[in-house]
Amino acid sequence: MRRVLTGLACVTLLIVAGCAPRAEPPAPDQAAAAFAAPPPPPAAVRTDPASVKPEVPLRQATAEDVGLPLYPGAEEEHNQTTGAFERHATMSLRTGDSVAKVTAWYKAALADRAGMTVSDRSDNALMPTAVLTEQMPNGLRSLSILRDGDKTRIILVELRTGSGQAP
Structure with a gap:
């Protein structure tokens, strides 16, 4: 049933x-x-890079701006990441010398600076690098040394806190 x-x-x-x-x-x-597709996004506006001016005047940084000595014989590189403006200055150098040789030179040249700390990995076969950092009352200075192809790149930076401009 x-x-x-x-x-x-x-x-x-x-x-x-x-x-x-x-x-x-x-x-x-x-x-x-x-099922209508959403409208396409507005077309991107292309700007000629030569016509773009930075809001803050940018000039090439000097050894005085970064507060660090320049490695003898190194070539200065000028690109979009280097320069001096407001409280920041950056320089980029290249040399054919090894990371270990450049690191040893900077350690000797900056030996009298009490606030300098060193992270030395220049003996690392895969990625030899070294970073020297100096704490200042109004900011810091940093020096990075690394292998870049067949050259050694040296990046010098000064950052200031508070008001005032890089020297």
Whole structure:
């Protein structure tokens, strides 16, 4: 008897489902609006790099700006990350000497500076580097020495806190 009732319930459900009124399909413009792609973003504005002027006057940094000596015979590099403005000065140098030789020279040249800390990894065969940092009352100076291809790159930075400009 239970099977008969279950079968009858299934047949009744199928008949009721088949007799139900059908929903009208949406109008074409409604369907299109539902699946319309969002509008494209505005076109990027291209600016000629030569016409862009920095908001803060930028000039090439000097050894006086960074407060550190320049490695003898190193070539100065001028790029978008070097310069002096407000409370920041950065210089980039390159030399054919090894990281170990450059590090030894800077350690000797800066030996009299009490606030200088040295992280020397110049003997690391995979990535020889050294970082010398000097804490100042109004900021810090940093000197990074690393291998860059067949040359050694020396990055000299001075950051000042508070008001005032880099020297």
